[in-house]
Amino acid sequence: MNSQKEKYSELIDCLCTSLRRSARNISQIYSEHLQQSGEKINANQVSILVLLSQIEKETISELSNKLKMERTTLTRNLKVLDKSGWIKNYSGTDGRMKFTKLSKRGNQVLGKILPYWKQAQNKTKKILGDDLKLFQDNLKKISNL
Amino acid sequence: MNSQKEKYSELIDCLCTSLRRSARNISQIYSEHLQQSGEKINANQVSILVLLSQIEKETISELSNKLKMERTTLTRNLKVLDKSGWIKNYSGTDGRMKFTKLSKRGNQVLGKILPYWKQAQNKTKKILGDDLKLFQDNLKKISNL
DNA sequence: TTAAATTATGTGTATATACACTTAATATTT
DNA sequence: AAATATTAAGTGTATATACACATAATTTAA
Incomplete structure (x- = not known):
C-alpha cells in the first residue's frame, strides 16, 4: 500500500510536531546548562521563578495568565518549587486567594x-x-x- | 528590592520559555481541531501515527531517532496508541527487538x-x-x- | 438575610517527558 | 563453550501538561 504513504505525506510537515520537537530539545539544552550550577533545577522551573522575581506577590490565576500556562498545571509546578523552598505562599483578606512570592532561597538560586x-x-x-x-x-x- | 527585578529582567526573554509556551498553545489548537473529527486523539499521537504511515515496520529505537523523542518516552506514548488499537507490534528473529506498525484502524483514524x-x-x-x-x-x- | 451564582483553588485521572536503573537477548572474547 | 560485553527494550520515579470535577469562600439576587 504505497498510496497510504503518499496520502499522509503532507502530515509530516506538521508545525505542531516541529514546535513540540524543538521545545523538547531546547529544554534539554537549557536544563543541561543549568545542571552545571550544581542546583537541581530545570528550565521550566526557572521560568516561573523569573516571573516571580519580577512581581511583588500574585495569585495563582494571575500568574497562570502571565505564563500562559493552564492554572492547574501551574498549581502542580508551584508545588515542586515549594518543596524546594524557592517560593513562599501567603493568604489575603479574600480567603479563596493564595498569593505566591519568590523566597530568599529562590532568589539566591536565580x-x-x-x-x-x-x-x-x-x-x-x-x-x-x-x-x-x-x-x-x-x-x-x-x-x- | 527593585534591584532584584532588574537583575533578572533579561531572563524574561528566554527562548526556551517562549518555545515551550508556543508548543503548549499550538498543541491545544491542533488538538481542538482534531477533536472535531469525533476521535479521541491529540496532536502528539497523530505525529507518531503519521511516522508509522510512512514506513513499513520499525523498532522502537529507530522510531525514537526519527521522532527525536526519548526512547522511553516513545515507549509510553506507544502504549497509549496500542490501547486504542491504532498500532500493531511484531517480534523478529532478534528477540530483543520489537517492531511497530500502523494498524488498519490506525490508518482509518488518520x-x-x-x-x-x-x-x-x-x-x-x-x-x-x-x-x-x-x-x-x-x-x-x-x-x- | 438566606439562597443562588460566581470565583479561586485544589484533586482525580490521563498523557507526555526524561533520567536512572533493570532485564533479557544477542554478540564478542577468552 | 563459558564468561563477558553489548544491545534493545521496559520499569520506577519525578516533573509537566490539561481536562473534568470538587470544594470552599465570596458576591449577588431574591
Whole structure:
C-alpha cells in the first residue's frame, strides 16, 4: 500500500510536531546548562521563578495568565518549587486567594544559575543569528493564537 | 528590592520559555481541531501515527531517532496508541527487538482526522505568512542543537 | 438575610517527558 | 563453550501538561 504513504505525506510537515520537537530539545539544552550550577533545577522551573522575581506577590490565576500556562498545571509546578523552598505562599483578606512570592532561597538560586542560563541562551541565539527577532515574534504570534 | 527585578529582567526573554509556551498553545489548537473529527486523539499521537504511515515496520529505537523523542518516552506514548488499537507490534528473529506498525484502524483514524489537521495547519500557516519557511528552518536548527 | 451564582483553588485521572536503573537477548572474547 | 560485553527494550520515579470535577469562600439576587 504505497498510496497510504503518499496520502499522509503532507502530515509530516506538521508545525505542531516541529514546535513540540524543538521545545523538547531546547529544554534539554537549557536544563543541561543549568545542571552545571550544581542546583537541581530545570528550565521550566526557572521560568516561573523569573516571573516571580519580577512581581511583588500574585495569585495563582494571575500568574497562570502571565505564563500562559493552564492554572492547574501551574498549581502542580508551584508545588515542586515549594518543596524546594524557592517560593513562599501567603493568604489575603479574600480567603479563596493564595498569593505566591519568590523566597530568599529562590532568589539566591536565580543568581546562581544566571551565568549558566546565559550560556544556553547565547548558544541558541548564535544558531538563530539575524533571524532572532523575527523568530521570537513568530513564537509570540503562535503563543497568542 | 527593585534591584532584584532588574537583575533578572533579561531572563524574561528566554527562548526556551517562549518555545515551550508556543508548543503548549499550538498543541491545544491542533488538538481542538482534531477533536472535531469525533476521535479521541491529540496532536502528539497523530505525529507518531503519521511516522508509522510512512514506513513499513520499525523498532522502537529507530522510531525514537526519527521522532527525536526519548526512547522511553516513545515507549509510553506507544502504549497509549496500542490501547486504542491504532498500532500493531511484531517480534523478529532478534528477540530483543520489537517492531511497530500502523494498524488498519490506525490508518482509518488518520484518514478521518486529515481534514481537521489541515484546518489547524492552515490556521497556523496563515499566522506565519511569508515567514513560514524561515520559521520551519529555524525550528529544525533548534531541534538539532 | 438566606439562597443562588460566581470565583479561586485544589484533586482525580490521563498523557507526555526524561533520567536512572533493570532485564533479557544477542554478540564478542577468552 | 563459558564468561563477558553489548544491545534493545521496559520499569520506577519525578516533573509537566490539561481536562473534568470538587470544594470552599465570596458576591449577588431574591
